[in-house]
Amino acid sequence: xxxxxxxxxxxxxxxxxxxxxxxxxxxxxxxxxxxxxxxxxxxxxxxxxxxxxxxxxxxxxxxxxxxxxxxxxxxxxxxxxxxxxxxxxxxxxxxxxxxxxxxxxxxxxxxxxxxxxxxxxxxxxxxxxxxxxxxxxxxxxxxxxxxxxxxxxxxxxxxxxxxxxxxxxxxxxxxxxxxxxxxxxxxxxxxxxxxxxxxxxxxxxxxxxxxxxxxxxxxxxxxxxxxxxxxxxxxxxxxxxxxxxxxxxxxxxxxxxxxxxxxxxxxxxxxxxxxxxxxxxxxxxxxxxxxxxxxxxxxxxxxxxxxxxxxxxxxxxxxxxxxxxxxxxxxxxxxxxxxxxxxxxxxxxxxxxxxxxxxxxxxxxxxxxxxxxxxxxxxxxxxxxxxxxxxx
Numbered sequence: 484x485x486x487x488x489x490x491x492x493x494x495x496x497x498x499x500x501x502x503x504x505x506x507x508x509x510x511x512x513x514x515x516x517x518x519x520x521x522x523x524x525x526x527x528x529x530x531x532x533x534x535x536x537x538x539x540x541x542x543x544x545x546x547x548x549x550x551x552x553x554x555x556x557x558x559x560x561x562x563x564x565x566x567x568x569x570x571x572x573x574x575x576x577x578x579x580x581x582x583x584x585x586x587x588x589x590x591x592x593x594x595x596x597x598x599x600x601x602x603x604x605x606x607x608x609x610x611x612x613x614x615x616x617x618x619x620x621x622x623x624x625x626x627x628x629x630x631x632x633x634x635x636x637x638x639x640x641x642x643x644x645x646x647x648x649x650x651x652x653x654x655x656x657x658x659x660x661x662x663x664x665x666x667x668x669x670x671x672x673x674x675x676x677x678x679x680x681x682x683x684x685x686x687x688x689x690x691x692x693x694x695x696x697x698x699x700x701x702x703x704x705x706x707x708x709x710x711x712x713x714x715x716x717x718x719x720x721x722x723x724x725x726x727x728x729x730x731x732x733x734x735x736x737x738x739x740x741x742x743x744x745x746x747x748x749x750x751x752x753x754x755x756x757x758x759x760x761x762x763x764x765x766x767x768x769x770x771x772x773x774x775x776x777x778x779x780x781x782x783x784x785x786x787x788x789x790x791x792x793x794x795x796x797x798x799x800x801x802x803x804x805x806x807x808x809x810x811x812x813x814x815x816x817x818x819x820x821x822x823x824x825x826x827x828x829x830x831x832x833x834x835x836x837x838x839x840x841x842x843x844x845x846x847x848x849x850x851x852x853x854x855x856x857x858x859x860x861x862x863x864x865x866x867x868x869x870x871x872x873x874x875x
Contacts, residue, residue, distance in 0.1 A: 486687055486772040487547040488820045489810055492556050493521065495541040498531045499556035504812045508543065508562050511805035512784035512832050515645055515659040515667050516589040517563045519543060522582035532581045535567045540588075545774070545781075545808070560781055562808065563587050564665035588622045588665030592644040603638035610651055611669055617644050623666035627674065628657060650741050654748060656755035656833055660784060672785040672802040673834025679777025680789035681769065681826075689821070692768040693795055699763040701736035702727055706753040708740030721746060725753035727761050736760075755833070762830030767792075767801065769824045774808045782806040782822055785832060801826040802834055 493500045500523075508519045521543075526532060535541065546559030565587035573580045586593075597603075597617045605613045609630035617638070618624065638647055645659070652659055652669070660668045681688055708721040723746060738756055740749055767790065774781055776788070787800045804825040811818045830836055 486820065487549060489545045489774055489808075490548045490559070491521070491562075491810065492544045492559065493535075493541055494544065494556070495531075495534045495539050498528070498534060500526070500528050500531060501556070502526055502528075503810075506810040507807055509805065509807040510661065510784050512658055512660050512672055512803070514805075515661050516586040516593055517565065517661045517663070518584070518586055519563050519565070520582070520584040522580060524578060524580045526579070526581055529579060529581060535583055536570045538566055540564065540566060541585075547775070547779075561663040562781075563663055565590060587661050587663075588620060589645070589661055589667055592618070592620050592622060595643055596641060597638060597644050600638065603640075604635060605633075606635045607632050608636075609633065610648065610655060610657070613651070614644075614648055614667070614669075617647070619644075623664070624669065625662075625666055626669040628669065628671055630655065630657075630669065653755065654742070654752050656751060658785070658833060670785060671833030673787055673829045673832070675783065675786045676800075677776040677778075677780065677782070677786045677788040677803075680791060681771070681824075682790075683792040683794065687772040689770040689772060691792065693792070693797070694766050694768075696764060696766075697730065697732075697734070699760050700727060700730050700734065701757070701760055702730040702732060702734045703736070704753045704757045704760070705735060705737045706740055706749045706756070707737060708743075708749055710743055721749055723749040723753050725750070725757040727757050729761065758830045759833075762828035762832075762836075765801075765828055766804070767797075767824075767826040769826060771822050771824060772820070774820065774822050781808070782824060785834075787829060787834070788826070790826060800829065802829040802832050804832065 489506075490501065491503050491506050493503075503521045503523045505520075505522045507521075508517065510517050542564050543562040544556075544559040545562050565585055567583045567585040568590065569584045571582040573582070597619050599619050600617055605616050608616070609626075609632050611624050611626045611630060613633060613636045614624040633651060636647065636651060648659060657669050657671060660670055662668050683691060704725045704727075706721075706723045706725070710721065721740070736756075738753065740752060771782075776782065782803060784803050784805060786803050788803065789799070790801045791798050804827045806825075807823045809823065810820045828836070
């Protein structure tokens with residue numbers, strides 16, 4: 484995809500506001516809300532901008548500027564649907580700057596607890612249906628993975644809606660990812676792929692930063708818990724251990740389970756934690772000169788993309804953990820259109836282990852390559868790979 488500037492349009496109450504000098508919109512696979520900040524100097528629509536102070540629902544669209552320039556709004560790719568959290572105006576002689584920042588529709592449910600549910604208890608529903616029942620904000624939830632029914636989910640007084648949902652998501656090994664229409668998808672990485680490849684030294688790639696680290700990796704994850712009923716040892720002193728043979732050092736981790744779960748559920752929780760930590764051994768921060776892949780699609784969190792960096796012996800699929808779409812219009816240096824990508828082993832986001840190319844990109848940070856969490860979430864899950872989960 485050629486590197487083109489983008490025409491960013493914010494629509495609120497039927498008013499289309501263009502001409503932003505700075506734009507930053509961030510999407511992350513592990514974030515239920517999309518974050519945005521925009522600013523414009525001497526905007527011709529300053530009066531209309533006051534609509535943004537009233538908490539109205541807004542939409543942010545973008546389309547490549549192929550020479551048509553700004554003007555009438557005719558749609559584009561939706562970046563975000565949400566609300567302004569902060570509105571700022573700076574004014575001096577000859578200048579007037581409007582700046583806003585906010586989040587997609589999930590923002591309020593991240594901050595606030597549900598108060599309208601009659602009992603605060605949902606029984607025998609999957610996570611999507613639980614979220615829908617607690618959804619006072621009309622966020623909307625969708626899922627592209629199979630979800631089991633949960634015996635019960637209890638609101639904890641004072642906790643926000645997403646604190647409750649994230650607690651259950653961790654046990655299921657799923658992510659809550661914000662979508663451009665304001666909804667939240669319950670998902671795992673790796674089911675979709677970007678067109679083209681990111682190759683060191685070739686456009687649209689600019690600055691690269693590789694990190695291979697053992698800091699978050701653990702040789703064994705001990706998950707400990709207690710059942711709400713029963714007096715035998717299995718009820719009072721639950722423990723499951725998930726081991727990572729790739730660490731090579733004694734680096735244990737104790738995870739205290741939240742809630743009342745079976746040994747099988749503790750085992751799944753341990754495997755999710757181990758694989759996420761194992762996959763976190765490699766990450767790449769990469770700046771690219773376009774918001775889009777070779778097929779014209781905006782960079783998407785959770786999508787796979789082939790990454791090649793011969794000098795560092797990296798040739799494998801990585802997953803987009805986060806993307807920030809940036810644009811700055813300036814008279815001097817520092818302007819342009821670019822995207823900042825964070826790329827990780829797909830296992831970090833619940834996907835399959837990255838496929839190996841010449842030299843393999845796992846290096847010292849990737850862990851064993853045969854593991855697949857996404858394919859083993861059923862009741863009879865086989866987490867495979869020689870790194871087993873066992874009771875001690």
